[in-house]
Amino acid sequence: xxxxxxxxxxxxxxxxxxxxxxxxxxxxxxxxxxxxxxxxxxxxxxxxxxxxxxxxxxxxxxxxxxxxxxxxxxxxxxxxxxxxxxxxxxxxxxxxxxxxxxxxxxxxxxxxxxxxxxxxxxxxxxxxxxxxxxxxxxxxxxxxxxxxxxxxxxxxxxxxxxxxxx
Numbered sequence: 001x002x003x004x005x006x007x008x009x010x011x012x013x014x015x016x017x018x019x020x021x022x023x024x025x026x027x028x029x030x031x032x033x034x035x036x037x038x039x040x041x042x043x044x045x046x047x048x049x050x051x052x053x054x055x056x057x058x059x060x061x062x063x064x065x066x067x068x069x070x071x072x073x074x075x076x077x078x079x080x081x082x083x084x085x086x087x088x089x090x091x092x093x094x095x096x097x098x099x100x101x102x103x104x105x106x107x108x109x110x111x112x113x114x115x116x117x118x119x120x121x122x123x124x125x126x127x128x129x130x131x132x133x134x135x136x137x138x139x140x141x142x143x144x145x146x147x148x149x150x151x152x153x154x155x156x157x158x159x160x161x162x163x164x165x166x
Contacts, residue, residue, distance in 0.1 A: 136162070 136158065143156040 139162070140158045143158055146156060148155055
């Protein structure tokens with residue numbers, strides 16, 4: 001007890017010990033250092049294994065391969081379409097054989113000749129109708145000029161005159 005009192009008396013004038021520094025941050029720094037060391041060791045081991053290997057070959061553009069694949073895909077799509085069309089056409093009958101067209105050509109020439117004759121007859125009929133109309137006008141004018149029949153003294157009408165003339 002006396003010893004403890006003496007020790008307390010000697011230590012009483014001393015200042016309190018300093019607050020200990022936080023060690024949590026130091027622990028994370030040490031852990032990062034350890035991780036970096038192990039990562040460095042792994043990297044060095046990989047480098048030692050890869051060192052005897054040959055360098056990578058020259059990288060070439062993949063555009064020709066992509067173009068080839070695209071054209072191949074287009075060709076495959078066209079082939080599918082052609083096969084589908086061929087399947088659809090497979091059930092059709094063959095085209096009929098054409099018969100000689102010489103008899104039809106002769107018939108066509110005869111039809112053309114008949115049409116030409118019909119046109120000529122129509123024009124001739126129209127010309128005759130026009131002449132007949134002019135003659136009727138001349139007769140009507142002459143009958144109007146004469147006025148009455150010189151023998152029976154009856155009136156002269158165009159329709160009656162034409163009827164008796166036919």
